[in-house]
Amino acid sequence: MSKAGLEHYLNEHPFFRGLRPKDLAWLAELAEPLECEVGDYLYREGEESRDFYLIQEGLVRLEIHAPGQGDLVIQTVGPGDVLGWSVMIPETRKTFSARIFQATRLLAFDAASVRARAEQDHHFGYELCKRFSRVIGERLQATRLRLLDLYGQPS
Template identity: 45%
Template sequence: MHQTLEPIMAEQPFLKGLDAEHLQLLVGCASNVRYEAGQYLLRESEEANQFYIIRHGRVAIEVYTPNRGPIVIETLGEGDVLGWSWLVPPYNWRFDARAIELTRAIVLDGKCLRGKCEQDYQLGYELLSRFLQIIERRLQATRLQLLDVYKD
């Protein structure tokens, strides 16, 4: 299983440029997952102990409101990374993530990675700087969305 995941992971834009040793560490924490359309990958307030690199399909990040039902905030697809609450205490998901269509992803064990990052700051830096870029892009996009630019 691990022998087959390594080449796939090496091709992921998110992990590009990671040295072989660190990639090997990540491969050790990774496994393949598959979700049918409608299945949840993660749910609000549950423990956040993993993140996903989406290989195929599409995932909606949703928030549920009592009066309007679930609202889709953003959709993610091939090559996108889902989930960063595993990095931040208290390690709980803040949104729901649901497969819109058949979705295949690599899931990485965050609990395991948190421990490895503590021991290996180099790995911690590599991972965090990659996440920072994702967080930055999502924040910019969210701000633009907030502007509701098409309204008038």
């Protein structure tokens, strides 16, 4: 995809939609397209948060290792999902592993560059924080609903 095409693609995506053209152009320049095979790890539990990702195609499992139980799947993320909201917090380490479950195409954005730009340009930083807040809110809501065990036997 050309840089102009990528810029357009980002502007169409609900996460990036509405950012200033100069921010979209910068993000399009920063974005690194990746293709991952089944079994690859995007990152592992305990690693420093280096990138955040926009999944274009495929399926990624978020897992946590439990001794004696193996890798427990917390959630899967797929096309259109943004993965890695913790990059906005410096020096964060990953609490889950992200493993490719179906061949995946994605865009990776370097966290240090994004944070540096956000520090310099607070408008950009605020816009990005709003978007990540929405992602965090949606994850929290989904977690709460799953805690309710809605499909379980009514008490």
